[in-house]
Amino acid sequence: xxxxxxxxxxxxxxxxxxxxxxxxxxxxxxxxxxxxxxxxxxxxxxxxxxxxxxxxxxxxxxxxxxxxxxxxxxxxxxxxxxxxxxxxxxxxxxxxxxxxxxxxxxxxxxxxxxxxxxxxxxxxxxxxxxxxxxxxxxxxxxxxxxxxxxxxxxxxxxxxxxxxxxxxxxxxxxxxxxxxxxxxxxxxxxxxxxxxxxxxxxxxxxxxxxxxxxxxxxxxxxxxxxxxxxxxxxxxxxxxxxxxxxxxxxx
Numbered sequence: 001x002x003x004x005x006x007x008x009x010x011x012x013x014x015x016x017x018x019x020x021x022x023x024x025x026x027x028x029x030x031x032x033x034x035x036x037x038x039x040x041x042x043x044x045x046x047x048x049x050x051x052x053x054x055x056x057x058x059x060x061x062x063x064x065x066x067x068x069x070x071x072x073x074x075x076x077x078x079x080x081x082x083x084x085x086x087x088x089x090x091x092x093x094x095x096x097x098x099x100x101x102x103x104x105x106x107x108x109x110x111x112x113x114x115x116x117x118x119x120x121x122x123x124x125x126x127x128x129x130x131x132x133x134x135x136x137x138x139x140x141x142x143x144x145x146x147x148x149x150x151x152x153x154x155x156x157x158x159x160x161x162x163x164x165x166x167x168x169x170x171x172x173x174x175x176x177x178x179x180x181x182x183x184x185x186x187x188x189x190x191x192x193x194x195x196x197x198x199x200x201x202x203x204x205x206x207x208x209x210x211x212x213x214x215x216x217x218x219x220x221x222x223x224x225x226x227x228x229x230x231x232x233x234x235x236x237x238x239x240x241x242x243x244x245x246x247x248x249x250x251x
Contacts, residue, residue: 083124084162106180106234107138109146110173113153117171120157126167133174139237148208149182149232152216155201156184156228164188164225179214180234188225191218 104112114130121128141149153171160166166188174181191202202218205228209216214232221227 103143103146104141105138106141107136109141109149110136113150114171116150117153117157117169121161121169124161126161126169129168129170131170131172133172136173136175136180137234137237139235141235145212145235148212152205152208152230153182153184155205159191159201159228160184160186160188160225164190166225175234178233179231182230184228184230185221186225187221190220190224190226 110132114132118128118130157169160169164186166186168187170185172181172183172185206216209230209232212232214230216228216230219227219229
Protein backbone atom coordinates (compact mmCIF):
# COMPACT_ATOMS: atom_id res chain seq x y z
CA UNK A 1 0.00 0.00 0.00
CA UNK A 2 1.47 3.38 -0.97
CA UNK A 3 2.51 5.60 1.89
CA UNK A 4 -0.11 8.22 1.00
CA UNK A 5 -2.96 5.72 1.14
CA UNK A 6 -1.61 4.32 4.38
CA UNK A 7 -1.50 7.79 5.97
CA UNK A 8 -4.99 8.56 4.68
CA UNK A 9 -6.32 5.33 6.14
CA UNK A 10 -4.72 6.08 9.48
CA UNK A 11 -6.15 9.61 9.52
CA UNK A 12 -9.59 8.30 8.58
CA UNK A 13 -9.42 5.69 11.31
CA UNK A 14 -8.37 8.22 13.92
CA UNK A 15 -11.12 10.55 12.72
CA UNK A 16 -13.74 7.86 13.14
CA UNK A 17 -12.44 7.02 16.61
CA UNK A 18 -12.45 10.69 17.65
CA UNK A 19 -15.67 11.77 15.98
CA UNK A 20 -17.82 8.76 16.84
CA UNK A 21 -18.20 9.72 20.53
CA UNK A 22 -18.83 13.32 19.52
CA UNK A 23 -21.61 12.30 17.15
CA UNK A 24 -23.10 10.07 19.83
CA UNK A 25 -22.93 12.90 22.34
CA UNK A 26 -24.50 15.26 19.81
CA UNK A 27 -27.36 12.87 19.23
CA UNK A 28 -27.91 12.62 22.99
CA UNK A 29 -27.96 16.41 23.31
CA UNK A 30 -30.45 16.69 20.46
CA UNK A 31 -32.63 14.01 22.04
CA UNK A 32 -32.56 15.77 25.41
CA UNK A 33 -33.40 19.10 23.77
CA UNK A 34 -36.38 17.50 22.06
CA UNK A 35 -37.51 15.96 25.35
CA UNK A 36 -37.16 19.33 27.07
CA UNK A 37 -39.14 21.03 24.30
CA UNK A 38 -41.87 18.38 24.57
CA UNK A 39 -41.96 18.81 28.36
CA UNK A 40 -42.13 22.61 28.04
CA UNK A 41 -44.94 22.34 25.50
CA UNK A 42 -46.84 19.99 27.80
CA UNK A 43 -46.36 22.34 30.77
CA UNK A 44 -47.54 25.28 28.67
CA UNK A 45 -50.64 23.38 27.62
CA UNK A 46 -51.37 22.45 31.24
CA UNK A 47 -50.92 26.09 32.32
CA UNK A 48 -53.26 27.31 29.61
CA UNK A 49 -55.80 24.68 30.62
CA UNK A 50 -55.61 25.84 34.25
CA UNK A 51 -56.05 29.48 33.21
CA UNK A 52 -59.07 28.65 31.03
CA UNK A 53 -60.63 26.57 33.81
CA UNK A 54 -60.07 29.32 36.35
CA UNK A 55 -61.70 31.87 34.04
CA UNK A 56 -64.65 29.51 33.50
CA UNK A 57 -65.11 29.14 37.27
CA UNK A 58 -65.03 32.92 37.73
CA UNK A 59 -67.59 33.38 34.96
CA UNK A 60 -69.86 30.78 36.53
CA UNK A 61 -69.49 32.42 39.94
CA UNK A 62 -70.32 35.79 38.47
CA UNK A 63 -73.32 34.54 36.52
CA UNK A 64 -74.75 32.35 39.29
CA UNK A 65 -73.89 34.04 42.57
CA UNK A 66 -73.82 37.45 40.89
CA UNK A 67 -77.39 36.97 39.67
CA UNK A 68 -78.61 36.12 43.15
CA UNK A 69 -76.78 39.07 44.67
CA UNK A 70 -78.30 41.33 42.03
CA UNK A 71 -81.75 40.15 43.07
CA UNK A 72 -80.97 40.89 46.70
CA UNK A 73 -79.45 44.26 45.85
CA UNK A 74 -82.44 45.57 43.91
CA UNK A 75 -85.33 43.58 45.32
CA UNK A 76 -87.79 44.53 48.01
CA UNK A 77 -85.53 43.76 50.97
CA UNK A 78 -84.24 45.41 54.07
CA UNK A 79 -82.06 48.41 53.04
CA UNK A 80 -79.09 47.07 55.01
CA UNK A 81 -79.33 43.71 53.23
CA UNK A 82 -79.57 45.40 49.84
CA UNK A 83 -76.55 47.59 50.59
CA UNK A 84 -74.50 44.60 51.69
CA UNK A 85 -75.53 42.66 48.58
CA UNK A 86 -74.43 45.55 46.33
CA UNK A 87 -71.11 45.73 48.15
CA UNK A 88 -70.46 41.99 47.82
CA UNK A 89 -71.54 42.03 44.18
CA UNK A 90 -69.07 44.80 43.45
CA UNK A 91 -66.34 42.81 45.22
CA UNK A 92 -67.17 39.77 43.10
CA UNK A 93 -67.02 41.75 39.87
CA UNK A 94 -63.75 43.37 40.94
CA UNK A 95 -62.14 40.03 41.75
CA UNK A 96 -63.21 38.55 38.40
CA UNK A 97 -61.99 41.50 36.36
CA UNK A 98 -58.67 41.95 38.18
CA UNK A 99 -57.87 38.23 38.15
CA UNK A 100 -58.26 38.19 34.39
CA UNK A 101 -55.96 41.18 33.92
CA UNK A 102 -53.83 43.26 36.26
CA UNK A 103 -50.98 44.59 34.20
CA UNK A 104 -49.59 48.01 33.55
CA UNK A 105 -47.42 50.75 34.96
CA UNK A 106 -47.78 52.07 38.48
CA UNK A 107 -49.76 55.13 37.37
CA UNK A 108 -52.06 52.98 35.23
CA UNK A 109 -52.77 50.64 38.13
CA UNK A 110 -53.39 53.57 40.48
CA UNK A 111 -55.80 55.07 37.93
CA UNK A 112 -57.68 51.77 37.73
CA UNK A 113 -57.84 51.54 41.53
CA UNK A 114 -59.12 55.13 41.65
CA UNK A 115 -61.84 54.46 39.06
CA UNK A 116 -62.94 51.24 40.77
CA UNK A 117 -63.05 52.79 44.25
CA UNK A 118 -64.95 55.81 42.94
CA UNK A 119 -67.60 53.69 41.22
CA UNK A 120 -67.92 51.35 44.17
CA UNK A 121 -68.30 54.06 46.80
CA UNK A 122 -70.66 56.11 44.67
CA UNK A 123 -73.15 53.23 44.59
CA UNK A 124 -73.06 53.14 48.39
CA UNK A 125 -73.40 56.86 48.92
CA UNK A 126 -69.88 57.21 50.34
CA UNK A 127 -67.73 60.21 49.40
CA UNK A 128 -64.26 59.46 48.01
CA UNK A 129 -61.49 62.04 48.16
CA UNK A 130 -58.49 60.95 46.06
CA UNK A 131 -55.29 62.98 46.48
CA UNK A 132 -52.31 61.90 44.36
CA UNK A 133 -49.00 63.75 44.38
CA UNK A 134 -47.43 64.63 41.01
CA UNK A 135 -44.09 63.10 41.98
CA UNK A 136 -45.25 59.47 41.81
CA UNK A 137 -43.07 57.69 39.19
CA UNK A 138 -44.39 55.32 36.55
CA UNK A 139 -42.39 52.07 36.42
CA UNK A 140 -43.85 48.87 35.04
CA UNK A 141 -45.50 46.77 37.76
CA UNK A 142 -45.33 42.97 37.87
CA UNK A 143 -48.81 41.47 37.71
CA UNK A 144 -48.52 39.97 41.20
CA UNK A 145 -47.61 43.38 42.68
CA UNK A 146 -50.55 45.03 40.90
CA UNK A 147 -52.94 42.44 42.34
CA UNK A 148 -51.57 42.95 45.85
CA UNK A 149 -52.13 46.72 45.57
CA UNK A 150 -55.65 46.16 44.25
CA UNK A 151 -56.60 43.81 47.05
CA UNK A 152 -55.08 45.91 49.83
CA UNK A 153 -57.07 48.90 48.56
CA UNK A 154 -60.27 46.84 48.30
CA UNK A 155 -59.91 45.44 51.81
CA UNK A 156 -59.18 48.89 53.27
CA UNK A 157 -62.32 50.28 51.61
CA UNK A 158 -64.42 47.27 52.65
CA UNK A 159 -63.35 47.64 56.28
CA UNK A 160 -64.19 51.34 56.25
CA UNK A 161 -67.66 50.80 54.81
CA UNK A 162 -68.78 47.47 56.26
CA UNK A 163 -67.30 47.63 59.72
CA UNK A 164 -66.62 51.31 60.43
CA UNK A 165 -69.74 52.56 58.58
CA UNK A 166 -67.78 55.44 57.09
CA UNK A 167 -69.48 58.11 54.99
CA UNK A 168 -66.25 59.72 53.77
CA UNK A 169 -62.94 58.11 52.75
CA UNK A 170 -59.77 59.91 51.74
CA UNK A 171 -57.01 58.12 49.83
CA UNK A 172 -53.65 59.87 49.52
CA UNK A 173 -50.87 58.63 47.24
CA UNK A 174 -47.33 59.98 47.22
CA UNK A 175 -43.70 58.99 46.79
CA UNK A 176 -40.97 59.54 49.36
CA UNK A 177 -37.59 58.50 48.03
CA UNK A 178 -37.82 54.85 46.98
CA UNK A 179 -41.16 54.30 48.75
CA UNK A 180 -44.74 54.53 47.57
CA UNK A 181 -47.04 55.78 50.35
CA UNK A 182 -50.78 55.15 50.33
CA UNK A 183 -52.99 56.08 53.25
CA UNK A 184 -56.69 55.38 53.60
CA UNK A 185 -58.44 57.58 56.16
CA UNK A 186 -62.15 57.31 56.99
CA UNK A 187 -64.58 59.12 59.28
CA UNK A 188 -66.07 55.90 60.64
CA UNK A 189 -66.15 54.30 64.04
CA UNK A 190 -62.51 53.24 64.08
CA UNK A 191 -60.90 49.91 64.91
CA UNK A 192 -59.91 49.15 68.51
CA UNK A 193 -56.15 48.70 68.75
CA UNK A 194 -56.54 45.26 70.33
CA UNK A 195 -58.41 44.04 67.22
CA UNK A 196 -55.88 45.27 64.64
CA UNK A 197 -54.32 42.38 62.76
CA UNK A 198 -56.61 39.83 64.44
CA UNK A 199 -59.18 39.55 61.66
CA UNK A 200 -58.63 37.66 58.43
CA UNK A 201 -58.93 40.81 56.33
CA UNK A 202 -56.30 42.86 58.15
CA UNK A 203 -54.05 39.79 58.43
CA UNK A 204 -54.25 39.29 54.67
CA UNK A 205 -53.46 42.96 54.11
CA UNK A 206 -50.33 42.63 56.22
CA UNK A 207 -49.24 39.52 54.31
CA UNK A 208 -49.78 41.25 50.99
CA UNK A 209 -47.72 44.23 52.17
CA UNK A 210 -44.94 41.81 53.10
CA UNK A 211 -45.18 40.23 49.63
CA UNK A 212 -44.55 43.72 48.28
CA UNK A 213 -41.50 44.01 50.61
CA UNK A 214 -43.24 46.79 52.51
CA UNK A 215 -45.32 47.30 55.65
CA UNK A 216 -48.76 48.50 56.71
CA UNK A 217 -50.04 50.17 59.88
CA UNK A 218 -53.40 51.06 61.42
CA UNK A 219 -53.69 54.29 63.42
CA UNK A 220 -56.42 56.59 64.71
CA UNK A 221 -57.62 58.69 61.80
CA UNK A 222 -57.36 62.46 61.56
CA UNK A 223 -61.04 62.51 60.59
CA UNK A 224 -62.25 60.51 63.59
CA UNK A 225 -62.02 57.01 62.17
CA UNK A 226 -59.05 54.89 61.15
CA UNK A 227 -55.99 55.63 59.03
CA UNK A 228 -54.35 52.73 57.17
CA UNK A 229 -50.83 53.54 55.96
CA UNK A 230 -49.17 51.37 53.33
CA UNK A 231 -45.46 51.77 52.50
CA UNK A 232 -43.97 49.71 49.68
CA UNK A 233 -40.82 50.02 47.56
CA UNK A 234 -41.27 51.48 44.10
CA UNK A 235 -39.84 49.14 41.43
CA UNK A 236 -36.95 50.74 39.55
CA UNK A 237 -37.77 52.15 36.14
CA UNK A 238 -36.36 50.49 33.05
CA UNK A 239 -32.65 51.24 32.78
CA UNK A 240 -32.50 52.50 36.35
CA UNK A 241 -29.61 51.46 38.58
CA UNK A 242 -31.75 51.66 41.71
CA UNK A 243 -31.43 49.01 44.39
CA UNK A 244 -33.73 46.01 44.19
CA UNK A 245 -36.92 46.04 46.34
CA UNK A 246 -35.36 43.86 49.04
CA UNK A 247 -32.87 46.61 49.81
CA UNK A 248 -35.65 49.14 50.44
CA UNK A 249 -37.47 47.40 53.26
CA UNK A 250 -38.08 49.65 56.22
CA UNK A 251 -36.62 48.49 59.51
